[in-house]
Each structure stands twice: as C-alpha cells, then as structure tokens.
Amino acid sequence: MKTGNRACVTGDDFRNSPPVDHVGIVERAERFTTRSIKSITKRAGLNMVLNMIDLTTLEGADTPNKVRQLCYKAEHLHDSILGLPSTAAVCVFPPFVKTAREALGDNSLVKIASVATYFPSGHTTLKSKLEETRRAVSDGADEIDMVISRGRFLSGDYNYVFDEIAAVKEACGDARLKVILETGELATLDNVRRASDIAIHAGGDFIKTSTGKIASAATIPITLVMLLAIRDHYAKTGKMVGMKPAGGISKSKLALHYLVMVKETLGEQWLTNEWFRFGASSLANDVLMQVAKLESGHYQAAHYFSKD
C-alpha cells in the first residue's frame, strides 16, 4: 500500500507563497517560551519528547558498533526508570542501514531513518540521489531524510526543486520521506515558507529544518513558519504532514516549548511521533536527567546516563 503524502498538481505558483513577517513570527515564537510547563504536564511532555526523538549519529567516524549501540539505546533509554518509551527512530548514514536493521530486527517500535541524496550538501546528480535512496530503502530504511538543492532553490528554479523531491518520493516506495530544507542557508523566512510549500506539494511526508551540519539549525521561529505551512495545507486538503526540527535542540525545556508550539499551532493530533520528531543526539540524555529528577526529587550526575 502506498502511504503518506503524494505529490499533487495544485496549480500553486510557489512565487506566490504567503508573505511572512519576521518581527511578528519572532514575537509569537517568544510567547510559546513563556508557557510554564509543570508537574503532570511536564512528565507527560518529557515522555512525549523521548518518544519523538530520531536518535541520530551522522559522523564520518561512525562505526557498525556505534550504530548497534545507538539502536540498543533507542530501545532501552534508561532501564532503571520504568515505563520509558523507546525513541521514534534511529537516524544513520546509508551504509549503516543494514547494520541497524540487523540490530533492531523487523518488529521493533524503533524506525530506521537514513539520510540520503548525498547528505548534507546534496551536490550530485539526480541519478545518484535516486540510486542512494533506493539502496537505503532496500537495505531496510523505513524513512528517508533527503536534502533539497538549495542552490537551485535560491536561484529561483522552484520547479527543479519540486521535481527532484517528487522523484525521490517515488524512489522511496513505501518509506516515508522527510525533506530537509536546510533553513540556515535559505536566508529569509519568506524562503522558508516557500520551500515548505514546495516540499509539501511535492509529496514530502515530513518537512525538516536542518542537516545539523551547519552552524544555524532549528529555531522556534523557523519551525513556526513551517508549522503554519503544514496547517494551511491541512486546512486546504485535509492531509496531515509531519514536522521535524533538527539540530540545536539539546535541552528538555526547549523541547517542551516546541511541543507547546505544535499544540497551539496544529492541535494535539500532531503530538505523536507519527507527525512530529526531534532530530537530536544529546537531547535524550537531558530529558532522561529531568525524568530521573522528577522521579527521585534530585538531579543525578551526567555520568549516570550513557553517552553513545
């Protein structure tokens, strides 16, 4: 069964994406951070955050063993605390998808996400991008995180970007596609909105902020612009699209502010890992530390939590 968002011809002209007022977005974003998340709301929120994490390792120095350890951690976040969920997924480079599949087996709750399309730069031919995507899927990836061609986008070649995403989506088969906009290279929030609209219309199941490989990664204002694109699409078509901020979210408090933003912008039906993810490596341990504190009443030292 083909699932998820499909590319659709809508007659939309992406030059006419709605304008975004930077000052207004930043102000609204600040309002989310003034919400005070306490007691049971905090505990439930922290659990949700853990369950939404794409536990990630994307280093040149990655090894099969490191990936196996990451898979174990995804399913056993901190066994001394009962009732913790697993993470949503592990996110690895294509050569490690097989290793991850062997480690997790076929029935794990943890999905395998693989970056593809020559992450993080995307500088190669479409043919190579599609080949890499197909290989990752046939090796066992459930989800593909692609990067868009930012150069083409910034030069105004929106149709190229659209067609490329649609082609990768086709190559994904049943795997869900996350489209990385690399917002840190897009310069304006108007561009973030336009790129979001393109990615959604071209069939992206998720839109994702960043590769995590450049200094400027996910922020609340940028994520808000993308959430508003998702909401407008949902209002028009009734189809849900997921969101994945990635990079720069390493503290529980910030992650909870993201959940507040999702709840107040899209509604609570987006508050599951089917529709919202965090791309993060160090966030999990900070959340675990907070959960342990809620359970025991005091903070434990960082060395009680496994570094993977």
Add this chain to the structure above:
Amino acid sequence: MAKKKSSPDWEYASAPETTAVNIAKRYDHFINGKWITPSNKKYFATTSPSTGRKLSEVAEGSKKDVDTAVKAARAAYNGVWGKMSGRERGKYIYRIARLIQERAREFAIIETMDGGKPIRESRDIDIPLAANHFFYNAGWADKLEYAFPNMPAKSLGVAGQVIPWNFPFLMAAWKIAPALATGNTVVLKPAETTPLTALKLAEVIADAGLPDGVVNIVTGAGETGAAIVNHPDVDKVAFTGSTGVGKLIQESVAGADKKVTLELGGKAANIILEDAPIDQAVEGVVNGIYFNQGHVCCAGSRLFVQENIYDEVMWKLKQRMDTLVIGDPLDKNTDVGAINSKEQLRTIKRYIKEGVKGGADIYQPECDLPTKGNWCPPTVFTNVAQSSIIAKEEIFGPVLAVQTFRTVSEVIEKANNTPYGLSAGVWCDKGSRLFQVTGALDAGVVWGNTFNKFDPTSPFGGFKESGYGREGGLHGLGAYLDLPL
C-alpha cells in the same frame, strides 16, 4: 482544528505565581513624605476582581486631604524641587527606576491581584515599561535645554494627576516621571479599584529619599479626582480616563490658568489588507483587542478585513482564540484575566447583548470560566454594521467588531468615521500602500504590521474626542514645561 483525537489531552497544569507579598491591612494617604490618615477617617475596600476577596482598604480623600497634599506639593516646589539642578533631580529619578526593577516581581504580583490582568502582562510589560519611563525621563532631567533648544525650560509648578484602572502602575510612572524630570511636584490619585501599586510606588519614592512633598498620593473616587482638578493652586492637570470625565474636566478648567493634557477613549481600527502576512496579522488582532481583557484605550476594537481574505482571516482568528487560556490571572499561563470591576463587567455584558440584539453573529471560544470573580470570554462579532452600537461606542472589554471592505478608500473612510482618534493599525506587505493608508488615518498613533507597542521615547495621545496633548517622548516632557511656543 483538531477534528480527530489520536493522542491524549496535553493540558497545561496550573502554574500559579506565589502571592507572598506585603499588602498592609489599611493604607493612608502619602502626603509630604508621611502616611497621613484621612481627615474624615473614612476608608474603602479594594478587592481582587478574580476572587472577589478584599485585599486591603485605602483612605477616602476629601477636599481637605487634597488641599493638604497640594499645599505640601507647593511647599516642596518652592522650597527645594523647583530650585534643584536637573542633574540632582535626575539622580533621584534614576534611583526610583532602579528600585522599581529590584521590586519588579512584587509589584507585578500586586498589580495582578488588585487589577485582574494576567501576571504574564504585568511581569513582562507593565512593570518593566514603568521602570523604563523613569529611566528615560531621568536622562532628560539635566538636558532640557538641549531637548528644547533656545527655549528656557521653565517648570510649571504643581501637577495634579488622575489615572485610570487599566494600567495602574504604568500610568503612575507615565505621569510622575516627566513631571519630576522637568522640576514639577505632583499630587496623584490612582483609580479607586486599583490603588495598591501606586501606594507601593509611594514606598519606593520614600526609599529613594525624594524630598518630602515632591510626590503626594491621595486615594479616593471621582470626587477626590475632581478636588485635585479644581484646586486653584494646581498648575497642570493630566488625566487619563473616559471621554465623559474628560469633557467634565475640560469644562471645569475653563477660564482657569491650568495647562491640561487629556488622554481619553478610543475605538481603534485595525485594518488587514489582502497582501498582509495573515498569521501575524491575526496575532496582532488578538494582541490588539484581548491584551489586558480589552481594557486598553488604544485597543484595536474594530477590525476591517479586505473581503477576499475574510474567510481565511476569520478561521485563523477563531482558531487562535481557541488557544487562549482564560482564568486565574496569577497563573503564568493565563492569556486573558479577570474583568477589572463588577461595574465594568455589567457594561461589557450590556454591549454584548446589544450586539446580539442588533443581529450580528457572535463567537466566543468554549472555556470554563471560574465561578467567583468577574469574567468575560474573548468575544468577536461578525456581520457588524458601521452604524451599530458595538462598532461605534467604546466597550473597554474583550469584544471585537469585524467588518469587511473592498477598496482602500472605503476602509479609510470607515476607519476615520468615528469621534475617536487615538490609535489604528494597518497590516500590509507592500511598503508604499502601508504608508498610503497609515498616512490617511486620523489617529495619534498608527501601527504598521504590529499593534499595542509602547515605548517611553514615543509620544502617545489622541485626535478628536480621544483627547489632546502627548505623553512620552519629548512631546511628553514639553507638556510639563512652560515653553514659549
């Protein structure tokens, strides 16, 4: 927009601010640096509008009390403050500003307890902005000859100031700071429903070591205010409040040698043009009318939407309204707090009834309002006629009246078709059109792609029946000087 629910409710648990603050059982007048019992020995209660609980009682100011206060202010003006160098005055005003910052949390809590506004607003807006007004004006105290070049910066004498209940502490700062910076002394009366933070400010003023009698605070209701305005030895009257009372003041000072500034009511137009960034415009509409429960003289209470984006604006507005948290003002997550008084709640309810009776469509988000206290949910009326009462009269509550328009000239005409002229807002992505529309609106403050933004450096005041004179910025300083203009 959540039509199907696949996840459990993730509601915000209550996050109340603590109320461990010092509120005395009873407050006297602050006159000549001392706490003075009222001559008639009468006191009246001040209550929390969110719980109905009595917080304290304050002195009822008689004519005699006002006279004592004005005499003290005159003596301080003649004896010390009027003669003091600007640099020395500035030091005191800076000290007040710093003391406010130090006690900001306490003042924010008391402001919220006494007035009903959300702690988020009193903490993030009212109190910091009040401190900023003192800082800003302190900086001018020794530079008045540069503020008004080639003019002698002569102070006026005793300023009588009467302030409203919607921004009790901020309005006190707004009035006192420029008066002090320019070398005037002050008799101030806070509103009868919200006197506590002004009395707390008296503590700060005492702690700052301000010479006795420079700032005097007399509490009471309308009659006390009238006694200040009508006192023959008051040189300057500054009033913020309703247009009705403003007109009475205007009459009573006729023929008297008093300088007057009046900041009165409003019925601001908030205009969304077709190319506007709609989500941010909707946010601005919400901040424009539901900020401080709509108890804002410059609230954007009339919304004009270009007809081709009307449907989108309305569903986005309603969705945003659904996310507003209404309830205990002391909860840090509350967006809309309690209506300031029972009387005001009655007024608002009367207007809502009028709106429904007039055939307009009403929308209010579903919300559980507390059983005690004064509450009104955020309300929006659509299908409103330009001639209907809810589009014409100032409601001073969380009630928005929406109209549509087709052309720019049509909306300018409708926006200006009101006896008020305090503020307006325009939302538009095209710079040239933004300036075309803002320039054509008859209002003292016009915001472009934002709303309800305040800054001590910016003058604020109205056209037409919204009053005259400006507060804030250089204009606000000039209002306390005898300038040969």
